[in-house]
Amino acid sequence: MRTISDTGGASLPHPRPGAQRQSLPLRRLLAGAGLAAMLAAPPTAAAQQAPQPKLPVVRLQAGLQIVLAEVAATPRAREIGLMMREKLGPNEGMLFVFEQPRAYCFWMRNTLLALSIAFIDDDGRIVNIEDMAPRTEDSHCAKAPVRFALEMEQGWFARRALGAGAKLVNPEVFPGQAGRRN
Secondary structure (H helix, E strand, C coil): CEEECCCCCCCCCCCCCCCCCCCHHHHHHHHHHHHHHHHHCCCCCCCCCCCCCCCCEEEEEECCEEEEEEEECCHHHHHHCCCCCCCCCCCEEEEEEEEEEECCEEECCCCCCCEEEEEECCCCEEEEEEEECCCCCCCEECCCCEEEEEEEECCHHHHCCCCCCCEEECCCCCHHHCCCCC
């Protein structure tokens, strides 16, 4: 899975000075994810021959479901995503975390699994969900600026009646939930 910017290029955003600070537990998790991704990263995603090693995992509540989502928080981890993975567990997925809200787009080159992607705002609300076919370069984009995208097995959200407006919960992940206990 490779993310492409909302301007159609292949560039990814960079942190900006003065950007909103993340909660300490999430920052620690993201720092660990960054180190793991740097140590395990092959030269380019286009030449990706094997899946990236498992990334750190966060628990998200989606309705009555618990999602165990690997966190792709660095440009390299986001670029590789779920490429070359042959399976996901029943409630497993990948959460893409970006520094700035934008209308991010994803494609499925070198991704073997059919996936559904939920684009999520800072409050944990799903903006839109797109189904993605494996090994395609079709763009699947957020319909509004978001900082998060969650990829799950295709149909996972629909089978659980989760759509636009549904909320995922983890105050340590979603800044709009910080200070709240949901």
